[in-house]
Amino acid sequence: MVKMALLGCGLIGQFYTRALMGNRRRDSICIAYSRTQARADALAAQWNIPRTTTSMIEAIHDSEAELVVVAVPNHMHEEAVLAAAAASKGILCTKPLGRNSAEAWRMLQAVEKAGVFHGYLEDLVYPPKTLKALETVQAGALGKILWVRSRETHPGPHSAWFWERELAGGGAIVDMGCHCIEIARNFISKRVRPVEVVCWGATQVHPIDSEDHAVGLVRYENGALGQFEVSWSFRGGMDLRDEISGTEGTIWLNHWLRTGIEVFTAAGSSKYVSEKSESSTGWLFPVGDEASALGYTEMFDDMLTAYETGSTPRETFYDGYVVNAIVDAAYRSIPSKRWEPVQLQQWRGDDQTSADASQELIDKKEEIIKKEVLPDGTTRWIVRNRETGEIKNVAARSD
Ligand SMILES: NC(=O)c1ccc[n+]([C@@H]2O[C@H](COP(=O)([O-])OP(=O)(O)OC[C@H]3O[C@@H](n4cnc5c(N)ncnc54)[C@H](O)[C@@H]3O)[C@@H](O)[C@H]2O)c1
Numbered sequence: 001m002v003k004m005a006l007l008g009c010g011l012i013g014q015f016y017t018r019a020l021m022g023n024r025r026r027d028s029i030c031i032a033y034s035r036t037q038a039r040a041d042a043l044a045a046q047w048n049i050p051r052t053t054t055s056m057i058e059a060i061h062d063s064e065a066e067l068v069v070v071a072v073p074n075h076m077h078e079e080a081v082l083a084a085a086a087a088s089k090g091i092l093c094t095k096p097l098g099r100n101s102a103e104a105w106r107m108l109q110a111v112e113k114a115g116v117f118h119g120y121l122e123d124l125v126y127p128p129k130t131l132k133a134l135e136t137v138q139a140g141a142l143g144k145i146l147w148v149r150s151r152e153t154h155p156g157p158h159s160a161w162f163w164e165r166e167l168a169g170g171g172a173i174v175d176m177g178c179h180c181i182e183i184a185r186n187f188i189s190k191r192v193r194p195v196e197v198v199c200w201g202a203t204q205v206h207p208i209d210s211e212d213h214a215v216g217l218v219r220y221e222n223g224a225l226g227q228f229e230v231s232w233s234f235r236g237g238m239d240l241r242d243e244i245s246g247t248e249g250t251i252w253l254n255h256w257l258r259t260g261i262e263v264f265t266a267a268g269s270s271k272y273v274s275e276k277s278e279s280s281t282g283w284l285f286p287v288g289d290e291a292s293a294l295g296y297t298e299m300f301d302d303m304l305t306a307y308e309t310g311s312t313p314r315e316t317f318y319d320g321y322v323v324n325a326i327v328d329a330a331y332r333s334i335p336s337k338r339w340e341p342v343q344l345q346q347w348r349g350d351d352q353t354s355a356d357a358s359q360e361l362i363d364k365k366e367e368i369i370k371k372e373v374l375p376d377g378t379t380r381w382i383v384r385n386r387e388t389g390e391i392k393n394v395a396a397r398s399d
Helices: 011-021 037-047 056-060 074-086 101-114 128-138 172-188 296-309 317-336
Strands: 003-007 028-033 051-053 067-070 090-094 118-121 145-153 194-202 213-220 225-231 239-246 249-254 263-265 282-284 366-373 379-385 391-395
Touching: 003 011, 003 056, 011 028, 011 037, 011 296, 028 037, 028 056, 037 051, 056 074, 067 074, 074 090, 074 101, 101 317, 118 296, 118 317, 128 172, 128 239, 128 249, 145 172, 172 194, 172 213, 172 225, 172 239, 172 317, 194 317, 213 317
Parallel strands: 003 028, 003 067, 028 051, 067 090, 090 118, 145 225
Antiparallel strands: 145 239, 194 213, 213 225, 239 249, 263 282, 366 379, 379 391
């Protein structure tokens, strides 16, 4: 049973608390910090949290708390992490780790120097569907992963600070691209180095300095591509989808707007439907267990088991740092309109991926481009002669 100090009682603090303390779970939050006493007290009353405070330092130093859960706005992550590391507490920090990679690097250094447990709370690599898809990919069912497309779009965040570039560190890219980037890294393999990024981003709708819409490509050293699509201008709720494409297969994941329960109501619902839902009449798409569908439940299982057993969780501060470095490259690419290198102070994965040796050979002279069974039932191979470069159809060639 692990006792934790929760910093921040906003939207994510509430989701985290439900994931940690709902369903008769054994771990608990022993102190909650919020800017306003009333908000901390409301959360405490709902979940029987024994202590509340409006002092972040008091929460971090709470004698019962072994771990500190950082769930405050982006501009406060570094201050919170540095104070928790100085107090020798283990730390779980929400996404993005920093507003930029310089902040994230300082946080990584602080936890490693202090020798404290650290986990990066990237929930969207933990939904049960995603864990199943990762297991499938890791078992080789999709062959070599070539392209991972990940999308998070909704009508925009719920709190003022997100919309201020200085406080958030950017707009939709740092807020949601961080999820998409880490999802792609998990499927492509975190051992493979992200090399460069090209990104389009614009402020299409809102009166703000940050981008409210962006699309980016991340090129990995083994040739794989990560694609992120993020928007704060999307209408119709929250669209969370991933597509994984490999030499041997494909996986499509839809996490939110179509999850298997579709409700039509002419009378309407006055209650909360699901995160970022835009309507309460007509067709509605509720979610059975939001904490699990968004990965929070399995994420805390992994984090707290790793803490108790002295092992490393799936997501660490180093992962958060790499994500921030990719986000930084995306922000450089928007004005330059070029591929920008991912600048890492230190790379901890593989140095060089071996040249792709997966190309199947028919014989020494010919290599296969494609094999297809045609409507008449015959099999056609399309092959390329390695010496002459000639490409031709070969009918009914046997395997
Ligand atoms: N899926 C996810 O992992 C996910 C989802 C939402 C938010 N987040 C992250 O969680 C963090 C908090 O986001 P949120 O949506 O809970 O925010 P929120 O605005 O709903 O809540 C913010 C909390 O921080 C406190 N706070 C302290 N100082 C503050 C200040 N100067 N300005 C505003 N609030 C202040 C507030 O009192 C409140 O308790 C952010 O880093 C955000 O990126 C993660």
